[in-house]
Amino acid sequence: MAPVLEIRHVSKFFGGLSANSDVSFDMQPGMIMGLIGPNGAGKTTLFNCITGYYPPSKGEVIFKGRKLSGLTPDKVCKLGMARTWQKVRPLAKLTVLENVMVGALARTGSLKVARESAHEQLAVVKMDHKAGFLAGGLPIGERKKLEVARVLATRPELLLLDEVMGGLNPAESEEIIQLILDIKKRGLTQMVIEHDMKAIMRISDRIVVLNSGEKLAEGLPQEIVNNPEVVTAYLGEAHV
Amino acid sequence: MNVFLQSLLSGVLVGGVYALIGVGLTIIFGVMRIINFAHGDLVMLGMYLAYFFFVALGIDPFLSILLVFPVMFLFGALLQKTIINRVLNALPQNQILLTIGIGLIISNTMMLLFTSDYRILTTPYSSSSVDVGGISVSWPLAGSFLITAAVTAALFWFLTKTDTGQAIRATAQDRDAAQLMGINVRRMSVIATGLGAGLAAVAGALISPTYYIFPQVGQPFTLKAFVIVVLGGMGSVMGATAGGIIIGATESLSAVYISSGTKDLVVYVLFLLILLFKPSGLFGKSRM
Amino acid sequence: MLRNLLRRETRRGSVFPPLAAAAAALLALALFPAVVENPYALHLMILFFLSVIMGEAWNLIGGYGGQYSVGHAAYFGVGAYTVIILLQAFKIPPWWGVWPALLLAVLVALVIGGITFRLRGPYFVLASIAVAEVMRLAALNWKDLTNGAEGILVSDIPPLVLGGHLITNWVSSKVPFYYYGLGLVVLVVLVTLWVQNSKLGYYLQAIREDQDAANSLGIPLTFYKNVALAISAFFTAWAGAFYALYVGFIDPQTVVGLDISVQIVLIAIIGGIGTILGPVVGAAVLVALSEALRANLITDLLVKAGLVSETSRIGLFLKDNLSHAHMLIYGVLVALVILFMPDGILGALRAWVRRRARAAAPQGR
Numbered sequence: 001m002a003p004v005l006e007i008r009h010v011s012k013f014f015g016g017l018s019a020n021s022d023v024s025f026d027m028q029p030g031m032i033m034g035l036i037g038p039n040g041a042g043k044t045t046l047f048n049c050i051t052g053y054y055p056p057s058k059g060e061v062i063f064k065g066r067k068l069s070g071l072t073p074d075k076v077c078k079l080g081m082a083r084t085w086q087k088v089r090p091l092a093k094l095t096v097l098e099n100v101m102v103g104a105l106a107r108t109g110s111l112k113v114a115r116e117s118a119h120e121q122l123a124v125v126k127m128d129h130k131a132g133f134l135a136g137g138l139p140i141g142e143r144k145k146l147e148v149a150r151v152l153a154t155r156p157e158l159l160l161l162d163e164v165m166g167g168l169n170p171a172e173s174e175e176i177i178q179l180i181l182d183i184k185k186r187g188l189t190q191m192v193i194e195h196d197m198k199a200i201m202r203i204s205d206r207i208v209v210l211n212s213g214e215k216l217a218e219g220l221p222q223e224i225v226n227n228p229e230v231v232t233a234y235l236g237e238a239h240v
Numbered sequence: 241m242n243v244f245l246q247s248l249l250s251g252v253l254v255g256g257v258y259a260l261i262g263v264g265l266t267i268i269f270g271v272m273r274i275i276n277f278a279h280g281d282l283v284m285l286g287m288y289l290a291y292f293f294f295v296a297l298g299i300d301p302f303l304s305i306l307l308v309f310p311v312m313f314l315f316g317a318l319l320q321k322t323i324i325n326r327v328l329n330a331l332p333q334n335q336i337l338l339t340i341g342i343g344l345i346i347s348n349t350m351m352l353l354f355t356s357d358y359r360i361l362t363t364p365y366s367s368s369s370v371d372v373g374g375i376s377v378s379w380p381l382a383g384s385f386l387i388t389a390a391v392t393a394a395l396f397w398f399l400t401k402t403d404t405g406q407a408i409r410a411t412a413q414d415r416d417a418a419q420l421m422g423i424n425v426r427r428m429s430v431i432a433t434g435l436g437a438g439l440a441a442v443a444g445a446l447i448s449p450t451y452y453i454f455p456q457v458g459q460p461f462t463l464k465a466f467v468i469v470v471l472g473g474m475g476s477v478m479g480a481t482a483g484g485i486i487i488g489a490t491e492s493l494s495a496v497y498i499s500s501g502t503k504d505l506v507v508y509v510l511f512l513l514i515l516l517f518k519p520s521g522l523f524g525k526s527r528m
Numbered sequence: 529m530l531r532n533l534l535r536r537e538t539r540r541g542s543v544f545p546p547l548a549a550a551a552a553a554l555l556a557l558a559l560f561p562a563v564v565e566n567p568y569a570l571h572l573m574i575l576f577f578l579s580v581i582m583g584e585a586w587n588l589i590g591g592y593g594g595q596y597s598v599g600h601a602a603y604f605g606v607g608a609y610t611v612i613i614l615l616q617a618f619k620i621p622p623w624w625g626v627w628p629a630l631l632l633a634v635l636v637a638l639v640i641g642g643i644t645f646r647l648r649g650p651y652f653v654l655a656s657i658a659v660a661e662v663m664r665l666a667a668l669n670w671k672d673l674t675n676g677a678e679g680i681l682v683s684d685i686p687p688l689v690l691g692g693h694l695i696t697n698w699v700s701s702k703v704p705f706y707y708y709g710l711g712l713v714v715l716v717v718l719v720t721l722w723v724q725n726s727k728l729g730y731y732l733q734a735i736r737e738d739q740d741a742a743n744s745l746g747i748p749l750t751f752y753k754n755v756a757l758a759i760s761a762f763f764t765a766w767a768g769a770f771y772a773l774y775v776g777f778i779d780p781q782t783v784v785g786l787d788i789s790v791q792i793v794l795i796a797i798i799g800g801i802g803t804i805l806g807p808v809v810g811a812a813v814l815v816a817l818s819e820a821l822r823a824n825l826i827t828d829l830l831v832k833a834g835l836v837s838e839t840s841r842i843g844l845f846l847k848d849n850l851s852h853a854h855m856l857i858y859g860v861l862v863a864l865v866i867l868f869m870p871d872g873i874l875g876a877l878r879a880w881v882r883r884r885a886r887a888a889a890p891q892g893r
Binding site for chain 3: 051053072073074075077078082083085089090091092093094098101102103105106109111114150151154
């Protein structure tokens with residue numbers, strides 16, 4: 001089967017700092033790829049390069065067989081790739097429903113259709129009862145769910161989740177894990193950046209490990225967990 | 241060739257004073273990340289101060305900077321403490337609107353108090369010049385350039401060799417880190433604003449013998465200061481110095497080779513070009 | 529119901545009460561000249577309409593889109609100059625001349641947007657100011673076209689004749705300008721309402737709230753900003769054309785100057801940006817204040833209140849000068865609003881209403 005995403009030798013330099021260095025891997029449709037690594041390893045940078053927030057300094061990103069070089073984030077979204085943000089970005093002065101509608105409007109010009117689609121996605125994350133609340137006033141757990149609902153409304157084929165469980169309590173994290181598995185059942189492909197190793201082990205089909213901008217390892221969860229280099233990179237942080 | 245050298249030279253000399261204005265603005269921006277749209281009006285206040293010191297006390301404008309600087313330093317510090325400090329965390333658009341408002345208050349209060357009559361400060365050497373190798377150099381311009389050079393040197397010394405100066409630079413570089421290192425960043429903001437205001441006023445005092453003095457004279461200086469600072473790189477003192485001289489020269493050459501009515505136009509167009517193609521300026525590195 | 533009127537009207541639902549109120553207001557305004565004949569009152573209303581149009585137009589790009597242009601004088605000036613030049617130099621009546629003026633303003637907006645929209649926050653503000661200054665200097669120096677600093681005096685707007693009947697000669701009464709102004713206000717408000725409830729409106733607000741997030745949700749930033757700016761410039765230019773015809777004289781400082789740009793922003797932020805009612809409140813406050821200043825009402829008030837003696841030096845000083853202190857008061861207002869009421873009068877009112885509601889129901893929300 002043709003890979004849905006191909007990362008080919010992607011490097012990103014900021015002045016003298018190499019945030020990503022020659023990273024390559026593929027993703028098959030429908031899979032969940034875990035992307036892990038210590039802080040500063042370049043995970044979010046990779047997301048930013050993939051989605052067009054800034055272009056890679058070197059290398060190529062190929063999505064559904066199409067080179068993404070130079071495409072702006074809005075075009076990438078229209079092609080079917082959506083991402084959430086490490087630091088949640090609600091549209092604060094809009095309501096929960098309106099936030100998700102903004103996502104839905106990527107696929108329709110009709111407010112009515114967008115509204116229906118938004119209610120649908122809010123139901124998926126179980127936040128439809130909060131449709132009229134201002135997004136800026138939500139607690140962190142709900143903001144994260146809102147962001148997921150919002151990107152789901154853009155009807156992506158590939159979903160990039162950046163530390164979507166960050167700052168959540170165990171109950172909230174469990175909700176998100178179930179959500180991710182749910183989304184997988186609907187046929188979406190996902191790449192998940194996470195620090196919660198237990199969660200990553202549960203949901204990932206494969207894992208890529210970044211360290212200091214380079215790809216340290218790639219493989220099945222069990223392979224990664226038993227990889228001595230990975231353990232060293234995480235020394236003191238592993239809680240598997 | 242002579243015409244070219246002549247206008248280039250007077251442009252550079254004026255540019256020195258422009259540099260002073262730009263440096264003041266860039267320091268304020270560097271430390272507080274606030275774009276001070278009232279800066280030109282601070283220059284105007286310096287001009288009026290120099291005028292009144294001259295007319296009432298007979299003090300030469302070049303000497304009066306010794307009085308103008310401390311007075312305007314205090315004014316700037318007060319402005320920061322009472323008003324500007326309140327908006328440090330507001331939207332940048334709101335911050336600039338506030339400084340626009342402050343500028344309007346300053347210039348229109350002056351208009352209320354002193355009317356928009358032009359005042360002229362004529363010193364005995366106002367129109368004298370010296371001949372240097374076939375090029376005529378105006379005394380007031382040369383004098384002000386020399387003083388500007390001295391002031392800039394003093395400023396460099398202050399920023400690099402004194403504790404307070406280094407603290408200011410640290411705050412400009414990374415406010416949070418500076419605070420964690422024990423620097424009183426609020427005090428730095430106050431001092432930076434005072435410094436910026438003082439420098440702007442000194443520049444005003446220096447050019448007071450060569451410009452008409454009236455309340456609205458500040459506005460073109462504000463925009464010019466922005467061009468200078470963006471050209472040099474927001475927050476870079478060296479950049480503002482270089483930028484000032486470049487803008488001075490550009491203005492002078494435009495006035496001679498195109499027309500004096502369009503010299504402002506050239507500067508603003510240059511501004512837009514810089515914003516479009518090299519917004520971080522010559523020496524700056526801020527991402528916009 | 530007060531609450532409904534004050535909210536940022538981004539939601540549907542309970543449209544009816546505000547609709548009824550608006551209809552009533554419109555009726556009252558339409559009948560006003562039949563009841564009130566005082567030309568000064570009409571003049572004030574015309575100024576009020578003009579300010580409302582300018583404020584609502586700015587709101588589209590500034591309030592909804594979050595792009596604070598302090599250079600809208602560029603469009604105001606294009607509107608004014610184009611209509612007047614076509615009238616004076618080519619004898620084209622303003623009801624035809626306004627259309628090329630509006631078209632030109634939109635084109636200018638697209639160019640300006642193309643240049644400035646890649647800049648963020650304060651840099652965008654600066655660029656917008658610089659662009660307007662360039663236009664003002666162009667108007668000042670292009671003497672062949674604009675008469676430079678001398679300005680252009682409007683002489684003889686041709687009488688409006690429809691189907692053989694003389695509607696108005698524009699001179700003997702202010703009433704035609706009143707209805708022209710009112711019509712424009714209705715148009716701008718309808719357009720703003722339409723934008724609010726459209727994809728454009730939602731996208732603009734997303735851009736305002738978080739540009740990068742909006743971008744990642746499929747929103748092409750420059751395109752939508754440009755659309756909003758084009759509509760904004762369209763109506764700002766129309767206001768400029770209206771002003772030029774009404775006042776009868778234009779020069780670069782008056783119609784392309786920074787003062788106009790600041791005034792426009794002020795109208796929008798005093799009332800409360802991002803709402804339809806905001807610029808209406810702002811316009812009312814500013815026009816009232818301007819006239820009070822001009823007519824020395826403020827000085828008289830201070831004298832009556834016994835704070836200032838009429839014959840004292842301060843009293844005489846105020847009497848002579850306060851009427852010219854327009855821009856000073858505007859500066860003070862801007863500062864006060866930013867410092868104490870960043871959401872404008874409506875925002876402060878909303879907060880007050882919310883606080884009272886919470887005080888009345890202390891348990892839970």
